[in-house]
Amino acid sequence: MDSLLDNAIMSIQLGLEDHASPDKRRVISAARNLYAGVLLLCKEVLRRLSPPNSNDILIRTRTRAIRGADGIVCLVGSGNKTIDRTQIEEVFRQLAVAVDLSKLRRLAEIRNDIEHMHPNVGPALIQEAIADAMPIIRTIIVNELQEEPGDLLGPEAWAALLDEARVFKAEQDACRESLGSVGWGSEALASAVSEFRCPNCTSTLIRNGNPAAAQVGELQLICSKCGEEADPDGVVEEALNRALEWDSYIAAKEGLEPALDECPECGKHTFVLGENRCVNCNFSIRGYECFVCSEPLTLDEYRFGDGKLCSYHENVLSKDD
Ligand SMILES: [Zn+2]
Ligand SMILES: [Zn+2]
Ligand SMILES: [Zn+2]
Numbered sequence: 598m599d600s601l602l603d604n605a606i607m608s609i610q611l612g613l614e615d616h617a618s619p620d621k622r623r624v625i626s627a628a629r630n631l632y633a634g635v636l637l638l639c640k641e642v643l644r645r646l647s648p649p650n651s652n653d654i655l656i657r658t659r660t661r662a663i664r665g666a667d668g669i670v671c672l673v674g675s676g677n678k679t680i681d682r683t684q685i686e687e688v689f690r691q692l693a694v695a696v697d698l699s700k701l702r703r704l705a706e707i708r709n710d711i712e713h714m715h716p717n718v719g720p721a722l723i724q725e726a727i728a729d730a731m732p733i734i735r736t737i738i739v740n741e742l743q744e745e746p747g748d749l750l751g752p753e754a755w756a757a758l759l760d761e762a763r764v765f766k767a768e769q770d771a772c773r774e775s776l777g778s779v780g781w782g783s784e785a786l787a788s789a790v791s792e793f794r795c796p797n798c799t800s801t802l803i804r805n806g807n808p809a810a811a812q813v814g815e816l817q818l819i820c821s822k823c824g825e826e827a828d829p830d831g832v833v834e835e836a837l838n839r840a841l842e843w844d845s846y847i848a849a850k851e852g853l854e855p856a857l858d859e860c861p862e863c864g865k866h867t868f869v870l871g872e873n874r875c876v877n878c879n880f881s882i883r884g885y886e887c888f889v890c891s892e893p894l895t896l897d898e899y900r901f902g903d904g905k906l907c908s909y910h911e912n913v914l915s916k917d918d
Contacts, residue, residue, distance in 0.1 A: 601637055601640055601641045601644055602637075602638075602641045602742075604634075604637050605634050605635075605637035605638040605640075605641055606634070606749060606750060607634075608630045608631075608633045608634030608637060609630070609631060609634035609635070609638075609730075609734065609750060609754065609758075610634075610750065610751065610754045611626075611630045611634075612626070612627045612628070612629070612630030612631035612632075612633075612634060613627075613631075613727075613754050613757045613758065615627035615630060616631075616723055616727070616757070616761075617757065621716075621719070621720060622716075624711060624719035624720055624723050625711055625712055625719060627723055627726075628707060628708045628711040628712070628719070628722075628723060628726055629708060629712075631704075631708075631726055631727065631730050632704055632705060632708040632726070632730075634730075634734075635701065635704060635730050635733055635734060636682060636685065638733070638734060638737045638738075639685045639689070639696075639698070639701075639733075639737065640656045640679060640680070640685065641737075641742070642689075642694060642696070642737055642741045642742070643655040643656045643680075643685070643688055643689075644656050645741075645742075646692060646694075647674070650673070651671070651672070651673050651674060652673040652674035652675070653674050654672060654673055654674040655674075655680075655688055656674070656679045656680055657674030657675060657676060657678070657679060657680070658676070658678045658679065658680055658684070659674070659675040659676045659678065660672045660673065660674060660675055661673060661675040682701060682702070682705055685698070685701075686698050686701065686702075694741070695736075695740060696733065696736045696737055696740065696741065697732065697733070697736065698733065700729035700730075700732070700733060701729075701733065703725075703729050703801075704726055704729045704730055704733075706799075707722045707723075707725060707726040707729070707799075708726065710722060710799050711723065711726075714798075714799070717798070717823070718798045718799065718823075721798040721800050721820075721822035721823050722798065722799065722800055722822070724761050724764065724765045725765055725800060725801060725802070727758060727761040727762060727765070728761060728762040728765035728766060728769075730758070731758045731759065731761075731762040732762075734746065734750075734758065738750075746758075765802075768802050768821055769801070769802060771804065771821075772801075772802050772803060772804040772821060773790070773791075775804040775805040775806070775808070776790055776793075776804070776805045776816075778808060778810070778811075779805070779810055779811060779812065779813075779816065780811055780812065781813075781876075782812075782876075783869065783872055783874075783876045784872070785837060785840065785841060785869045785871065785872060785876060786813070786833070786837065786869075786876045788840050789833065789836040789837045789839070789840040789841075790836070791840075792835075792836035792837075792839040792840045793818070793832055793833075793836050794832070794835065794836065794839075795820035795822065795823060795825060795827055796825075796827050796828070796831060796832065796835075797820060797823050797825040797827070798820060798822055798823040798825070800820055800821070800822040800823065802820065802821040802822050803818050803819070803820055803821070803827060803832065804818070804819055804821050805817060805818060805819075806818070806819050813829055813830070813833050813876070813877065814829065814830075816829040817829075818832055830865065830877060833867065833876070833877065834865050834866055834867050834877070837857060837866075837867055837869070837876065838857060838866060841856040841857045841869070844856035844857075844871075845857060854870055854895075854896075855870065856869070856870060856871065857869060857870070858870060858896055860875035860877060860878060860880055861880070861896065861899055861900040862875065862878050862880040863875060863877050863878035863880065865877045865878075868880075868896065870896070882894060882895075882896055882899055885899055885904055887905070887906050887907035887909075887910055888905050888906065889906065889907075889910040889914075890907060890909075890910060892907050894907060895907075895908075898911070
């Protein structure tokens with residue numbers, strides 16, 4: 598069954614043809630085809646890794662048990678429905694497939710944004726989608742399928758992928774460099790820079806127009822794609838939430854305190870608990886302790902109390918009144 602691979606190749610080629618078309622309306626099908634092609638390529642990898650006679654079990658959402666002639670029971674794939682993006686990522690992780698799928702989610706987001714946002718968002722984002730797809734396509738074809746990308750995709754499609762990715766990367770480097778002079782003073786904040794997005798078109802190509810900026814408030818953020826200025830506070834808050842999303846998810850699952858919380862002083866969701874301070878207004882909970890028992894106050898004790906008592910002593914003393 599080579600049809601999965603054939604479909605993957607065709608889908609990627611069609612996406613690039615859509616992209617090259619002067620008809621700007623085709624940007625939606627460009628994004629759809631590109632994304633579908635990358636998912637199909639991933640499924641081809643899993644199809645090849647599926648055990649023999651398992652009906653491609655690794656790419657099927659359902660399985661069923663069968664008893665062979667020798668009496669041995671085994672699971673095989675069942676039905677036509679195949680796994681989605683998150684399941685693909687999961688199986689790639691489980692099998693330690695050496696393909697970096699970290700950009701796959703962004704690719705899915707871009708496809709959705711292009712489909713659902715204002716039509717002028719599409720042209721701004723499609724190059725980023727290609728730049729995200731290119732390394733996944735290359736690694737899968739070279740490492741997993743042991744083929745040459747230019748042979749499989751055709752020299753034109755492969756050259757188009759490389760060109761677009763190169764142009765995007767150059768602009769991305771320039772954007773990153775314009776943000777390089779800023780002293781973030783926070784590990785969480787520094788790691789959130791790669792999550793900066795334009796609030797208007799969602800492009801990650803955000804640059805800083807104020808070379809003298811030394812901290813967040815002094816940034817002058819401009820989107821390289823749509824040209825809109827962006828409010829640094831909002832961009833930073835959203836980026837931070839995105840960067841710490843996984844930590845927050847794990848914390849919620851294990852009943853730990855969240856990675857990020859609302860700051861009691863500035864009201865933004867930018868209080869990094871691991872660093873014990875708000876990266877927006879610099880408020881720190883350090884030094885605040887209960888004047889009865891000297892226990893350091895938690896963020897909520899500070900938030901809901903008067904900043905001088907732990908919740909226990911707040912309770913005890915309020916009963917005395
Ligand atoms: Zn923009
Ligand atoms: Zn704050
Ligand atoms: Zn106390």
